[in-house]
Amino acid sequence: xxxxxxxxxxxxxxxxxxxxxxxxxxxxxxxxxxxxxxxxxxxxxxxxxxxxxxxxxxxxxxxxxxxxxxxxxxxxxxxxxxxxxxxxxxxxxxxxxxxxxxxxxxxxxxxxxxxxxxxxxxxxxxxxxxxxxxxxxxxxxxxxxxxxxxxxxxxxxxxxxxxxxxxxxxxxxxxxxxxxxxxxxxxxxxxxxxxxxxxxxxxxxxxxxxxxxxxxxxxxxxxxxxxxxxxxxxxxxxxxxxxxxxxxxxxxxxxxxxxxxxxxxxxxxxxxxxxxxxxxxxxxxxxxxxxxxxxxxxxxxxxxxxxxxxxxxxxxxxxxxxxxxxxxxxxxxxxxxxxxxxxxxxxxxxxxxxxxxxxxxxxxxxxxxxxxxxxxxxx
Amino acid sequence: xxxxxxxxxxxxxxxxxxxxxxxxxxxxxxxxxxxxxxxxxxxxxxxxxxxxxxxxxxxxxxxxxxxxxxxxxxxxxxxxxxxxxxxxxxxxxxxxxxxxxxxxxxxxxxxxxxxxxxxxxxxxxxxxxxxxxxxxxxxxxxxxxxxxxxxxxxxxxxxxxxxxxxxxxxxxxxxxxxxxxxxxxxxxxxxxxxxxxxxxxxxxxxxxxxxxxxxxxxxxxxxxxxxxxxxxxxxxxxxxxxxxxxxxxxxxxxxxxxxxxxxxxxxxxxxxxxxxxxxxxxxxxxxxxxxxxxxxxxxxxxxxxxxxxxxxxxxxxxxxxxxxxxxxxxxxxxxxxxxxxxxxxxxxxxxxxxxxxxxxxxxxxxxxxxxxxxxxxxxxxxxxxxxxxxxxxxxxxxxxxxxxxxxxxxxxxxxxxxxxxxxxxxxxxxxxxxxxxxxxxxxxxxxxxxxxxxxxxxxxxxxxxxxxxxxxxxxxxxxxxxxxx
Numbered sequence: 001x002x003x004x005x006x007x008x009x010x011x012x013x014x015x016x017x018x019x020x021x022x023x024x025x026x027x028x029x030x031x032x033x034x035x036x037x038x039x040x041x042x043x044x045x046x047x048x049x050x051x052x053x054x055x056x057x058x059x060x061x062x063x064x065x066x067x068x069x070x071x072x073x074x075x076x077x078x079x080x081x082x083x084x085x086x087x088x089x090x091x092x093x094x095x096x097x098x099x100x101x102x103x104x105x106x107x108x109x110x111x112x113x114x115x116x117x118x119x120x121x122x123x124x125x126x127x128x129x130x131x132x133x134x135x136x137x138x139x140x141x142x143x144x145x146x147x148x149x150x151x152x153x154x155x156x157x158x159x160x161x162x163x164x165x166x167x168x169x170x171x172x173x174x175x176x177x178x179x180x181x182x183x184x185x186x187x188x189x190x191x192x193x194x195x196x197x198x199x200x201x202x203x204x205x206x207x208x209x210x211x212x213x214x215x216x217x218x219x220x221x222x223x224x225x226x227x228x229x230x231x232x233x234x235x236x237x238x239x240x241x242x243x244x245x246x247x248x249x250x251x252x253x254x255x256x257x258x259x260x261x262x263x264x265x266x267x268x269x270x271x272x273x274x275x276x277x278x279x280x281x282x283x284x285x286x287x288x289x290x291x292x293x294x295x296x297x298x299x300x301x302x303x304x305x306x307x308x309x310x311x312x313x314x315x316x317x318x319x320x321x322x323x324x325x326x327x328x329x330x331x332x333x334x335x336x337x338x339x340x341x342x343x344x345x346x347x348x349x350x351x352x353x354x355x356x357x358x359x360x361x362x363x364x365x366x367x368x369x370x371x372x373x374x375x376x377x378x379x
Numbered sequence: 380x381x382x383x384x385x386x387x388x389x390x391x392x393x394x395x396x397x398x399x400x401x402x403x404x405x406x407x408x409x410x411x412x413x414x415x416x417x418x419x420x421x422x423x424x425x426x427x428x429x430x431x432x433x434x435x436x437x438x439x440x441x442x443x444x445x446x447x448x449x450x451x452x453x454x455x456x457x458x459x460x461x462x463x464x465x466x467x468x469x470x471x472x473x474x475x476x477x478x479x480x481x482x483x484x485x486x487x488x489x490x491x492x493x494x495x496x497x498x499x500x501x502x503x504x505x506x507x508x509x510x511x512x513x514x515x516x517x518x519x520x521x522x523x524x525x526x527x528x529x530x531x532x533x534x535x536x537x538x539x540x541x542x543x544x545x546x547x548x549x550x551x552x553x554x555x556x557x558x559x560x561x562x563x564x565x566x567x568x569x570x571x572x573x574x575x576x577x578x579x580x581x582x583x584x585x586x587x588x589x590x591x592x593x594x595x596x597x598x599x600x601x602x603x604x605x606x607x608x609x610x611x612x613x614x615x616x617x618x619x620x621x622x623x624x625x626x627x628x629x630x631x632x633x634x635x636x637x638x639x640x641x642x643x644x645x646x647x648x649x650x651x652x653x654x655x656x657x658x659x660x661x662x663x664x665x666x667x668x669x670x671x672x673x674x675x676x677x678x679x680x681x682x683x684x685x686x687x688x689x690x691x692x693x694x695x696x697x698x699x700x701x702x703x704x705x706x707x708x709x710x711x712x713x714x715x716x717x718x719x720x721x722x723x724x725x726x727x728x729x730x731x732x733x734x735x736x737x738x739x740x741x742x743x744x745x746x747x748x749x750x751x752x753x754x755x756x757x758x759x760x761x762x763x764x765x766x767x768x769x770x771x772x773x774x775x776x777x778x779x780x781x782x783x784x785x786x787x788x789x790x791x792x793x794x795x796x797x798x799x800x801x802x803x804x805x806x807x808x809x810x811x812x813x814x815x816x817x818x819x820x821x822x823x824x825x826x827x828x829x830x831x832x833x834x835x836x837x838x839x840x841x842x843x844x845x846x847x848x849x850x851x852x853x854x855x856x857x858x859x860x861x862x863x864x
Contacts, residue, residue, distance in 0.1 A: 012740070013769035024740075176406055178689040178740040178767060236771035237744065245783040251748050253779075254772055261769055 002277040004294075004310065005317050009199065011262040012180050014189075017173035019229040021192060023265055025185035031201035031319040033071050034289055034311065038209060039064040039119060045215070049106045049121065051128070060163070061106065061121055062215040067311060067320070069287045070116035110284050110291065118286055122322050123217050125283055125309040129293040130326070131157050134337045137373065138345035144362075145345065149373035159330065161217035167195075168226040171214050179207060185321070187270060188213065191229030194273055194304055195222040199321035201311075220327040221304075235261055272303040273323065288314040296326070298334035305331050333368045340365075386843055389430050390834045392423045394806045394817035396439035396447075397827075399799035402696040406765070407801040409696070415801040416446070424450050428458060432466045433847045435473045436854035437830075438823040444473050445485045452499045453492055467498060468855050474506045479516065482506060483523025490530040500531040507533060514562045517548055519580045525549045581606045608635065612643055632662035637670045638820040641707040644733065645699045652733055660733060667710035670822040674715055681716035682755035684746045685709055686762035687725045692737035702737050704797040705761045707821030712759060715825070722753040726762075741765060743809070744772025751780060757791050759828075761818075763798040764807025774810035781812045793831050795824065 008031075012024035040063050041047060047061030109128060110120040137153030138145045164170050167190065177186075184206050185199035195218055200206050237257040239250070266274065278294035285291075289311050296305035308323030326334070343350035351361040365374060399416050403409040420443075424431045435447055448470050451458075458466060474482055489499060507527065510516055513535070516524050528535060528549065535545045541559045548555075548563050558564040561578070568575035569587045576587045581602050588598045599618045603611060611630050632640060644652065644659050652659065668675055691702040709732050713721050723732065724746045727739045743766040750758055766773040777792060795818040796806035806817045814831035818824065833843050 013767065015740075015767050016770070176690065180740050180768070234770045237769050237775045238771075239775040239779050241779045241783050243783065245779060247748070247752060247784060250776060250779055250784070251745075254744055254748060254776060257769055257772060257775075 001280055001312075001316050004274055004278070004321065005312070005315075006199075006274065007317055009185060009318075011265045012183070013258065013261050014235055014265070015173075015177055016232055016234040017176055018169035018231045019191050019226050020167075020169045020173040021189040021232055022173055022177050023187040023189070023269070024180045024183045025187065025199060026180050026182045027184040027203070028182070030184065030203060031313065033069055033287070034201045034313075034319050035068045036200050036202070036205045036209070036320060037066045037068065038212065039066055047106055049109060049124070051109065056105070059124065060217070061124065063122075063212060064106070064119050065122050065209075065320075066113070067118045067120070067286065067289070067291070068116065069118075069289055112284075116286070118284055118291065120284075120291065120309075122309070123324055125291075125293045126307045126322070126324055127159065127161075127217070129281060129295055130307045130330070130334065131159060133295070133334060134341045139341075140344050140346065142346055144347050144375055145373060146375045154370070154373070161219060161324070162223040164214035164216050164218060167218050167223050170218075170226065174211065174214055177210075179210060186210075186213070189232075189269065190218075190222045191225035192232050192269070193221070193225055193325075194270060194306070195219070195225075195325055197270075197273060197306075197308070197321055197323045199318055201319045216322075217324060219325040219330070222325055273306055276302075276305070283309070289319060295334075296331075298331055298338050300331070300335055305334075329368075333370075336364060336368050336370075385427070386833060386840045388423065389427065389843060389847075390830070391805050392419055392430070393434060393437060393439070393830065394796075394815075395419050395799055395804065396434055396437070396443040396817075397819050397823075398440075398797060398806055398817035399801075400440060400442045400697070403694040404697065404798050404801075405690045405692065405694055405701075405763070406798075411801040412799065415799075415804055416443075419804055420446055420450055424454065425457075428462065429465075430847065432462070432469050433851050435469045436847070436851040438819070438826060440819050441477055441481050444477060445481055445488075448473065449485060449488050449492070449494075452489060452496070452502070453494050455496055455498060463498065465851075467502065469851065470502055471505060472855050474502070475509065479510070479520060480523070483520045483527065486527040486530065487523065490526055495530065500533075503527055503531040504533050513545060514560050515580065517545055518562055518566050518583055521549065577601050577605070579605075581610050609639075632658065633665040635662070635666060636820070637663070637666040637711060637822050638703055638707045640666050641703040641710075641821070642699065645703050645706065645735075649734055649736075656733060663707075663710045664714070667707075667714040670711055671714040671825075674825050676715070676717055678712075678715040679717050679756040680720040680754065681712050681757045681759065682722040682750035682753045683709060683712050683724065684743065684750050684758070684760045684762065685723060685725050686741060686743070686760075687727050687729060687735045687737060688739055688741035688765075689737050690741065690763055690765055699737065701763050701797045702735065704795075704818060704821055706732060706735060708759065708761045708795070708818075708824060711821050711824055722750065722755065724750050740768040742768040742772075744769070744776045747773050747776050747780075751776075751790070755790060757793070759824075760792070760794040760809065760813075762794065762796065762809070764794075764796050764800070764809060764815075766809065777810040777813050781810075793828050795827055795831070 006025070009025040009027055012026050014021050014023045041061060045060045045062040046058070048056055048058050049061070050056045106121065109124050110118055113119050135154050135157065137149045141150055170188070182203050184201065184203055185197070187194060188196045188198070196213075196216065198213060200209060237254070239253045239257065276296055278296055280292045280294045283291045283293055291309065291311050293307070293309040295307055298305065305326050306323040307326060308321060310318055310322075311320035313319055339354055340350050343353055347358050347361055351358045354361060356364075362374060365371075395416065399412060401409065401413045401416055404412065431447060432451055435444060451466050451470065455463065486503060489495075507513075513524075527533065535549070544555065544558050544560055544563060548558065558567060565575045565578035566583070569579055569584070573591050573593060576584045576591065576593070579587065584598075584602060584605075588595075595617060599614050603618065606614070608630065615630065632643075635643070640662055644663065647655075685705040685708065687702055687705060691699070691705060693700040693702070709723050712723070725732075725735060726741050726743060726746050727735075729735050741762070743760070743762060747758075747760065760773075781792075792813050794809050794813050794815045796815055797818050798806065799817065800807045806815055808815045814835040816827040816831040816834065818827055829846075833846070
């Protein structure tokens, strides 16, 4: 498996607000046997995650997602949640509301919970996969690498991201967006560059999670495009008319406009997401579903590159998907680390593979922010 | 300036004055609305003063009526004596129709703007003289009345109250140990005596009740006979504490105006609407028949495309207003159409008008096609003009229909829009070939269809002026009999 398989999801007509374009993804029938819920955390998004013994990191974590493959839907409660109607009486039939007990540390990024549930931190799985890219640093003690690089590797590595609120127009676009019946996902474009894709298994889950898009993380490029990009043009329907037009012909032409949009979107807009081959990394297996995270090939000049996480069913079809668009600098860093690792961290071999000289490569490593890795020989 | 731009500007302003209230809408914020309105008012006042005044005679909303009155009085020097006389009549007629709190707020605005010419004082004097009960106003609109009297140096006409009491009440509180007028004295006693609270108008009593810590439900039950119709409706969920969803007695729905009633229906949740289905439907049908008046059953085969997409939920300030207008139009069109010749099409595909809710996208294009398949004589589209599934399809369908399928105009298509678009200074249009009119209350639909014909460009400015003059004449003569709704 090296591609994203979005079969079963059809594209609806986009809705435009300023520089933001939102494209709904509609399912004919919801994915059977999987539901996604939301756990809200206190502390306005600041959270600490224990990723291993004596290892933890701090990040912005407004909420976690709970995947439930028990087949019981959202009617059963996990620890730390309480079921209540809107009036607080918990009358049967009223939609459950999730309230979480205060919790200071998240143990692990993905954590099994009682009753066939898995709590995971959206976007963090993907981001951690990217950050841990060759985290250990050089595997061979070539003399160019500093002692610190050999001892600690790329520690600590951090990346910047922008909160959805700070992406100009995104909040308004999500507020005024009219959710389609059966909608299970959305693709977010800033200045017509794909910023994020989000897919869930069930329309009700989508309705619940739609507002959380504004609390998600977005890449630097997305923020800049939304900030400086001009308003994008709405796709306008055009019907070619002739003298022999009939009402039935008009209806056929109108239907054709809907189809044309759907095809244009998949081949024109979402191509970079769907045609790239990814490296998938299995995180958790839950029944017939599997939680993966994926990394792009880090090709230079290859258009937008996305990292993300996904839940697929046994046929490899996407039930859940969340992506994050990397900025140019992030792609460059990933590319560099990949090439260095491929060459066993030997600078001269890596320079040949990259088609440059050793001095140039050293400069590139320094420019990419990995200065502390190199032994300070020049000065 | 060409005559075409004149007609365009006038219609632009009328559409804005009907729909815009300077409040938040689904798509644009309150600040933008106000900026946009400010510009329009100034532009029309400076360039077409006569039209600016004449629009008071049209079915524009109260917010804009007050703004126009203030604009006319504030810039009185720009008008000739003959214009001033005509304006004075229009202003007096309009003020008589406005709710009193709006007029008192207008007086406060005039005071803040330091407008105190002879004409303004005369207008204030005449309006106050026509108020039925000065003592009631003194209690209910205390600050407003005081401001008006003080600003215009008006003699206080005590009416039923003994001489000098009203002045003492307004300007020297605490001077008289007791008032001989019952209402004024009740207000004095209500400060320390719970029994007197029930003698006051509801909004005034509410404050005293809170001060005395009276139980809300019991207080409302006692006040019910003294409330206005809308106050009774607004508080009925809080009265009769046992079953808050049940409608409390004491409100006759069939006498309510149509759009108000639609707003009330939409404020109920689905089970309550189902439980009172017969009663609500009867009330809506009665109100619609009353609004249709002489036009009832005269419109032939009618099809309606009614927007119940998510954006029809309006905003926190205008909650569900666009949807209520659509619902009211549904019942009105049902009354206007020939019996059995009415085809309603909601964008969400809903079949039961009583259970509509704002939900989902706006596939207006396909619904228009569905409506045209019924072969109607009139097609009415009620929508906020945002067509998004896919965008622009409704405009294309209507264009092809007009140019290729029905060039002889055997079907008349009208788009009415309840939402002002702050960026466009107008209501959003679906297609240039289809006339669009702003709408606030569904009751105005027959009149608006008439206005909408001007925006199609088939009638010239001469007709437009004639239309305005007709409206002004009707308005000025009819005003004294027709009270506020």
